[in-house]
Amino acid sequence: MVSRLGILTYVALAVRNLVRNRRRTIITLLTMMFGIATLTLLSALNDGWLSQMKTNFILSFTGHLQIHAKGFESSQNLRDNIADPEAISRFMDTYPEIIGWTQRIRTSGLASVSGSSSGVQIMATDPEQETWVTSMDQSVTSGVWLRPGMNKDLLLGKTVAQNLGAGLSDRVILMTQRPSGEMVSEVFYLRGIIETGAPQIDRTLALISLDGAQQWLQMEQAVTDIVIRADHHDQTDTLYRLFVQQLSEQVYEIMPWQELDPMVRQWLEFSDAYGLIILFVVILLVLTEILNTMLISLHERQKELGVMIAIGTQPHRIFLMLLFEAVLLIFVGAVLGYLSASLIVMLLAEGGIDLTGYANAFEFFYMDPVIHPQLTRDSAIKILLATLVAALLSGLYPAWKATRLSVSQALRIQ
Amino acid sequence: MSEANQSTIIQTRDLHKCYWVGTMPYPALHGIDLQIRSGEFAVLAGRSGSGKSTLLNIIGGLESADRGQAEVLGEDILKMGNSQRSKFRLTNIGFIFQAYNLIRVLSARENVAYVCQLQGKSKQQSLEIANHWLHEVEIGHLGYRRPDQLSGGQQQRVAVARALATEPKIILADEPTANLDSTTGRHLIELMQRLNQTLETTFLISSHDPDVKQAASRLIKLSDGQIVDSWDEIPQPPRSLEATCPLRNRPFTERLRHLFTPRRKARQQNRQRTSRHS
Incomplete structure (x- = not known):
C-alpha cells in the first residue's frame, strides 16, 4: 500500500x-x-x-600579477632585474585574459626640495602602458599625468608632496643607487600630484617615466617588474598557472596580487x-x-x-x-x-x-x-x-x- | 481452524496493564480474557477507571500491554512494531473517539479523504469516497466545513464517516456519545447500529451511556480492570495488586526509586492524586 x-x-x-x-x-x-x-x-x-x-x-598599484627577476621582491635591489623583458612581453598578446600590462622599475630613494627631504619609493613606468593596468593616471588631482618622451617629468604622492612642501613645476632632486651600487641623483620637475586613496602609496610615491629612468640608472632595456592586469579578479589564478608553466622558476618569480601584500x-x-x-x-x-x-x-x-x-x-x-x-x-x-x-x-x-x-x-x-x-x-x-x-x-x-x-x-x- | 475460531475477530488472553505515576502503581487491566466475534455490536461498560479505554487502546494497538496476548484478525497486535501497527490500523480498524478528534485544519470532506489517501487511493477517488460516507452519515451537505464550524453531533458523524471510509472490519469507539446531547447520541447509536447491520462491521464500543448499553448485541461489564459480567465471558476471580503491577516489570532506576520513597510520602502522593481525580 x-x-x-x-x-x-x-x-x-x-x-x-x-x-x-x-x-x-x-x-x-x-x-x-x-x-x-x-x-x-x-x-x-x-x-x-x-x-x-x-x-x-x-588598480592603485599592483595589478593582478607581477613578474620579477628571482629574489627581487625580498631584496628590492636593482641588480635583480629582468634584463630582457621582451622575452616575456611576447606572451601578452596570446592570453585573452590579459587586458593590459606594463614594465616598471621600482627602487627606494630620497626626494629633496629646497632643503627638505623625504624617503620615497621611486617608480618608473611607461606612461601609456600604465594606463591599461592601473588607475593611477585618473588619480592625478592636480597637474598632469606623465607625458611620453618627457623624461624629466615627476609625479608625487599627495602626502609626500605636502611633506616636501613641493608645488607644481618645482625642481625635485631624486637620489638612489644604480644596479652597480653607485649613488646617483637627478633633477626632475614636478608635473602632477597623485592621490590614489591608498595612503601608504600617497606617502611615498615618486613616479617618473621608464625611458628616463633606464637612461638615468643605466639599465638599458632592463626592468624590475612586469605588471599584468586581468580582465577579472577571478582570472588571476588562471594567468598565474599559465606563466608558471611558461617561465623558469629559477629565473623569475611570479606573484599574484594576494602575495604582494601579506597584510591585505x-x-x-x-x-x-x-x-x-x-x-x-x-x-x-x-x-x-x-x-x-x-x-x-x-x-x-x-x-x-x-x-x-x-x-x-x-x-x-x-x-x-x-x-x-x-x-x-x-x-x-x-x-x-x-x-x-x-x-x-x-x-x-x-x-x-x-x-x-x-x-x-x-x-x-x-x-x-x-x-x-x-x-x-x-x-x-x-x-x-x-x-x-x-x-x-x-x-x-x-x-x-x-x-x-x-x-x-x-x-x-x- | 474450527468454525467458532473463524468467526472470532478479537481475542485477548490474560491481558495485564498497569500504569505507573512515579513510584505509584495504578492497575488498569487484571488478566482480561475476551473474545469478540465478527459482526458483533459489543459494548464495554463500567465506571470511569474500570479499564474500558485501556482495553480498547490495547486492542487498537495504541498502547502496549504488560503481559498477555491481543489477537486481532488472527494477528498478535502486541508483537507488531509502531509502523506495522499503523498499517494494520489503517487497513483493519476504524476509530471513533469521545472528543471526535478531527484534524482541525482539514474540512470534513478532507478529514474523511485523508485516510483514503493514506491507503493509497488517489485524491479524486478519496474525495468521492468521502462524499459517499458523509452522505451515508447524513451530513453530505457539510463537507466543506471545518470541524470548528460543525456541532458536536456533526463532528462525531464526520468521525464515524472517517472510521468507515477505509472499510475496516472492526470499529473501536471510545465513549462516542459522551460529549453529545441525548437526542444526538441516540441518532448516532442508530446510525452505528444500521451500519453494523448493513455492512456487518464489528463494533466494540466503550461506554457508560445507558442508551448505548441498551443497543448492544453483547454487553461486557468491567470493574477494576476485570470482566465482572458478560453474556459470554466467565467472570474472573479478583487479583492482587502485585499480580497486575509487579515491580520487576519496572526499569531498574524506577525500582530503586520505589525502594527509597518513604511509604508515608507515597501514601500522601496517592491521597493527593485520588483527591485530584475524584
Missing part, C-alpha cells in the same frame, strides 16, 4: 497549521526576516568593502572568517527561535498528532510533515528577509555608506571611506545553504520527538 499523500498535501497541511496560529507565525517570520536581513546586510557590507579593497589594491591577504582571510562567525551566530539565533516555535507547536498539537497516528498515519509521515513545516517557515522567512535586505542594499549601493569619519582607521587597508554594499552570488549561496541547514536542524528534533509520541497519552489530553 503506497500512500498518495503527496507533497501538495503536506504543503497544504503545513500552510494551514501555520495559518492556524497566525500571531505566532507572524512573530516567528518577523524574527526570521530580521535575522536573515541582518545577515544579508552584513554580508553585503562585507562583500562590498572587500571588493572595493581588492579593486583599490589591484591576511585581512581578506580574516574578513572571510569573520563573515563565517557572523553567519554562524545569526543562524544559531534563527535556529533557536524556530526550534522554540516548533516545540511549542508540537506541544499544542500532541493530541492531533496522536489522532493522526491512531487513524493510520505512519510515524515517518508525521516526521516529514513537521520537518516540512519548519522548512516552509524558514524558507518564507528567509526569502522575505533576503528580499528586504536586497531592497536596502539596492538603495544604499548607489550612494554608499559614508564612513569618512572613520577613514583613518581603515586607510591602511585600501578602503574607500564610502562603502558600497553589494550582494554576491557566493554570499547568497552561503546564506541559502546555512538557512537550509538551520531549517533542517530546527525541524529534525521536534519531528523526531513527534514520532516518539505515546499515542494513548496524546489521546488523553483534554
Whole structure:
C-alpha cells in the first residue's frame, strides 16, 4: 500500500497549521526576516568593502600579477632585474585574459626640495602602458599625468608632496643607487600630484617615466617588474598557472596580487572568517527561535498528532510533515528577509555608506571611506545553504520527538 | 481452524496493564480474557477507571500491554512494531473517539479523504469516497466545513464517516456519545447500529451511556480492570495488586526509586492524586 499523500498535501497541511496560529507565525517570520536581513546586510557590507579593497589594491598599484627577476621582491635591489623583458612581453598578446600590462622599475630613494627631504619609493613606468593596468593616471588631482618622451617629468604622492612642501613645476632632486651600487641623483620637475586613496602609496610615491629612468640608472632595456592586469579578479589564478608553466622558476618569480601584500591577504582571510562567525551566530539565533516555535507547536498539537497516528498515519509521515513545516517557515522567512535586505542594499549601493569619519582607521587597508554594499552570488549561496541547514536542524528534533509520541497519552489530553 | 475460531475477530488472553505515576502503581487491566466475534455490536461498560479505554487502546494497538496476548484478525497486535501497527490500523480498524478528534485544519470532506489517501487511493477517488460516507452519515451537505464550524453531533458523524471510509472490519469507539446531547447520541447509536447491520462491521464500543448499553448485541461489564459480567465471558476471580503491577516489570532506576520513597510520602502522593481525580 503506497500512500498518495503527496507533497501538495503536506504543503497544504503545513500552510494551514501555520495559518492556524497566525500571531505566532507572524512573530516567528518577523524574527526570521530580521535575522536573515541582518545577515544579508552584513554580508553585503562585507562583500562590498572587500571588493572595493581588492579593486583599490589591484588598480592603485599592483595589478593582478607581477613578474620579477628571482629574489627581487625580498631584496628590492636593482641588480635583480629582468634584463630582457621582451622575452616575456611576447606572451601578452596570446592570453585573452590579459587586458593590459606594463614594465616598471621600482627602487627606494630620497626626494629633496629646497632643503627638505623625504624617503620615497621611486617608480618608473611607461606612461601609456600604465594606463591599461592601473588607475593611477585618473588619480592625478592636480597637474598632469606623465607625458611620453618627457623624461624629466615627476609625479608625487599627495602626502609626500605636502611633506616636501613641493608645488607644481618645482625642481625635485631624486637620489638612489644604480644596479652597480653607485649613488646617483637627478633633477626632475614636478608635473602632477597623485592621490590614489591608498595612503601608504600617497606617502611615498615618486613616479617618473621608464625611458628616463633606464637612461638615468643605466639599465638599458632592463626592468624590475612586469605588471599584468586581468580582465577579472577571478582570472588571476588562471594567468598565474599559465606563466608558471611558461617561465623558469629559477629565473623569475611570479606573484599574484594576494602575495604582494601579506597584510591585505591576511585581512581578506580574516574578513572571510569573520563573515563565517557572523553567519554562524545569526543562524544559531534563527535556529533557536524556530526550534522554540516548533516545540511549542508540537506541544499544542500532541493530541492531533496522536489522532493522526491512531487513524493510520505512519510515524515517518508525521516526521516529514513537521520537518516540512519548519522548512516552509524558514524558507518564507528567509526569502522575505533576503528580499528586504536586497531592497536596502539596492538603495544604499548607489550612494554608499559614508564612513569618512572613520577613514583613518581603515586607510591602511585600501578602503574607500564610502562603502558600497553589494550582494554576491557566493554570499547568497552561503546564506541559502546555512538557512537550509538551520531549517533542517530546527525541524529534525521536534519531528523526531513527534514520532516518539505515546499515542494513548496524546489521546488523553483534554 | 474450527468454525467458532473463524468467526472470532478479537481475542485477548490474560491481558495485564498497569500504569505507573512515579513510584505509584495504578492497575488498569487484571488478566482480561475476551473474545469478540465478527459482526458483533459489543459494548464495554463500567465506571470511569474500570479499564474500558485501556482495553480498547490495547486492542487498537495504541498502547502496549504488560503481559498477555491481543489477537486481532488472527494477528498478535502486541508483537507488531509502531509502523506495522499503523498499517494494520489503517487497513483493519476504524476509530471513533469521545472528543471526535478531527484534524482541525482539514474540512470534513478532507478529514474523511485523508485516510483514503493514506491507503493509497488517489485524491479524486478519496474525495468521492468521502462524499459517499458523509452522505451515508447524513451530513453530505457539510463537507466543506471545518470541524470548528460543525456541532458536536456533526463532528462525531464526520468521525464515524472517517472510521468507515477505509472499510475496516472492526470499529473501536471510545465513549462516542459522551460529549453529545441525548437526542444526538441516540441518532448516532442508530446510525452505528444500521451500519453494523448493513455492512456487518464489528463494533466494540466503550461506554457508560445507558442508551448505548441498551443497543448492544453483547454487553461486557468491567470493574477494576476485570470482566465482572458478560453474556459470554466467565467472570474472573479478583487479583492482587502485585499480580497486575509487579515491580520487576519496572526499569531498574524506577525500582530503586520505589525502594527509597518513604511509604508515608507515597501514601500522601496517592491521597493527593485520588483527591485530584475524584
